[in-house]
Amino acid sequence: MKFCKPWPSPVNRPLVLSLVAALATGAGAAETPRDAEALKHFVHQDCGSCHGLSLKGGLGPDIRAKALEHYDPEVLREVILGGIPGTAMPPWRPLLTDPEIDWIVDYLMTGEE
Amino acid sequence: MTIRTTAAALALALMGTGAFSQATGDLGLVVERADGALLVVDQSDRASIGRIEGLGDLSHASLVYSPDQRFAYVFGRDGGLTKVDILEQKVVNRVIQGGNSIGGAISDDGRFVAVSNYEPGGVKIFDADTLDLLHDIPAESKTVGLVDIPGTRFVFSLWDKGETWIVDLSEAEPEITKIEGTGTNPYDALVTGDGRTYIAGLFGEDHLTAFDLWQDNPEAQAILDGYSAGREGLPVYKMPHLEGWALAGGEFVLPAVGQHEVLWVDAKTFEQTGKTETHGQPIFAMARPDGRQVWVNFAHPLNDTIQVIDTVTKEIIHEFKPGPGVLHMEFTPRGREVWMSVRDADKIMVYDTQTFEKLREIDARSPSGIFFTARAHKLGL
Numbered sequence: 001m002k003f004c005k006p007w008p009s010p011v012n013r014p015l016v017l018s019l020v021a022a023l024a025t026g027a028g029a030a031e032t033p034r035d036a037e038a039l040k041h042f043v044h045q046d047c048g049s050c051h052g053l054s055l056k057g058g059l060g061p062d063i064r065a066k067a068l069e070h071y072d073p074e075v076l077r078e079v080i081l082g083g084i085p086g087t088a089m090p091p092w093r094p095l096l097t098d099p100e101i102d103w104i105v106d107y108l109m110t111g112e113e
Numbered sequence: 114m115t116i117r118t119t120a121a122a123l124a125l126a127l128m129g130t131g132a133f134s135q136a137t138g139d140l141g142l143v144v145e146r147a148d149g150a151l152l153v154v155d156q157s158d159r160a161s162i163g164r165i166e167g168l169g170d171l172s173h174a175s176l177v178y179s180p181d182q183r184f185a186y187v188f189g190r191d192g193g194l195t196k197v198d199i200l201e202q203k204v205v206n207r208v209i210q211g212g213n214s215i216g217g218a219i220s221d222d223g224r225f226v227a228v229s230n231y232e233p234g235g236v237k238i239f240d241a242d243t244l245d246l247l248h249d250i251p252a253e254s255k256t257v258g259l260v261d262i263p264g265t266r267f268v269f270s271l272w273d274k275g276e277t278w279i280v281d282l283s284e285a286e287p288e289i290t291k292i293e294g295t296g297t298n299p300y301d302a303l304v305t306g307d308g309r310t311y312i313a314g315l316f317g318e319d320h321l322t323a324f325d326l327w328q329d330n331p332e333a334q335a336i337l338d339g340y341s342a343g344r345e346g347l348p349v350y351k352m353p354h355l356e357g358w359a360l361a362g363g364e365f366v367l368p369a370v371g372q373h374e375v376l377w378v379d380a381k382t383f384e385q386t387g388k389t390e391t392h393g394q395p396i397f398a399m400a401r402p403d404g405r406q407v408w409v410n411f412a413h414p415l416n417d418t419i420q421v422i423d424t425v426t427k428e429i430i431h432e433f434k435p436g437p438g439v440l441h442m443e444f445t446p447r448g449r450e451v452w453m454s455v456r457d458a459d460k461i462m463v464y465d466t467q468t469f470e471k472l473r474e475i476d477a478r479s480p481s482g483i484f485f486t487a488r489a490h491k492l493g494l
Contacts, residue, residue, distance in 0.1 A: 049173075057231070059255065
């Protein structure tokens with residue numbers, strides 16, 4: 001995938017950091033924390049870009065609770081934050097605060113708010 | 114029966130079809146993704162004139178039109194293929210053809226509808242009249258970038274295998290040509306309005322791949338090779354879309370993947386002619402029908418913004434924020450206006466492309482794709 005692209009290139013750290021900061025600000029991570037309704041919207045609309053609005057899969061796999069039951073919550077948390085190198089799963093760390101990622105992991109694993 | 118009552122009865126009978134004096138040339142459909150519904154819109158009146166419900170899961174839905182612009186074939190995420198009648202404003206047929214479809218196309222003669230599937234993969238071909246399944250083309254791969262080309266043919270690419278296939282339906286049995294070397298993970302593709310050039314965007318490589326379909330044996334040709342060489346790839350929170358509107362005044366304008374820019378390529382030589390830095394990861398880079406402007410929207414979390422690029426100078430001439438979640442744009446056929454889905458505002462917004470003035474807001478529930486019936490007469494749309 002592009003974020004961890006297979007071809008070598010020198011990394012421009014200052015550029016990356018400033019872009020990450022810009023993304024975080026744009027997402028509101030530095031502003032008011034999103035409430036449950038906004039996070040649910042985020043999961044279905046934005047994770048849903050690849051995993052489907054109903055989370056049953058698309059370009060990315062099914063991420064409904066049953067499909068995730070083999071996951072340790074800590075591992076799932078890291079997968080979401082760090083992405084999966086070599087696949088289309090991007091790292092969401094720049095866009096999510098700690099309480100937000102906790103809420104999302106719990107929501108995905110239980111299927112409940 | 115008097116003449117008057119006969120006339121009245123005739124008028125009633127005509128009105129009973131719902132088709133009374135309504136032309137379809139300036140109508141369109143807007144996907145209401147959360148409700149599994151389509152809004153029927155009138156482009157000239159800038160108005161919504163009805164709603165068609167019962168289409169299942171329409172997240173990431175697209176549609177194509179019958180040659181007479183009366184029927185639409187809707188491809189839904191739940192694998193549903195639904196045929197709707199725009200005049201009657203109702204579903205006339207619906208089949209569940211797969212587990213998870215991504216898009217489709219209609220053949221140049223209007224006889225076949227092809228559907229591209231993520232699950233179970235491959236492409237299925239249906240009779241456009243009856244929606245009967247005619248041919249099942251397994252590919253052991255998710256299929257993307259499915260388009261029609263002249264000669265009752267379809268072209269698509271294989272996400273998992275990096276191949277591009279051409280299906281010829283001009284004889285009783287489909288003839289399939291498989292071309293290797295498309296590259297790793299093609300995510301979408303486009304064909305030009307003349308059916309000659311097919312370009313696949315790649316997620317897994319630092320270039321795009323073009324095919325000259327006018328050749329007897331089309332071959333994969335890397336274009337824009339190394340467009341992000343020496344630069345760190347940025348996270349891609351949504352895959353871009355490619356369609357034939359990428360052609361602007363003799364150049365293709367294409368979204369980069371993992372870079373916040375659009376890339377310009379000479380349509381004849383495939384040499385890069387420039388790039389324009391953009392606000393975020395471009396999703397749609399759409400040339401206005403005359404090609405003079407290119408309108409760009411962006412991936413989450415920057416999807417509240419639109420930038421307009423002048424094709425001659427390749428500079429951004431206008432930037433504005435229509436609202437949260439701008440998912441799709443559609444130009445009126447001659448480019449005077451552009452309609453825009455603003456998902457989280459529950460609005461379609463209509464803008465004048467000369468003055469950038471907002472002309473109208475139309476209520477719609479979580480709108481995504483906008484499709485005007487003029488697409489019926491365009492190859493690859």
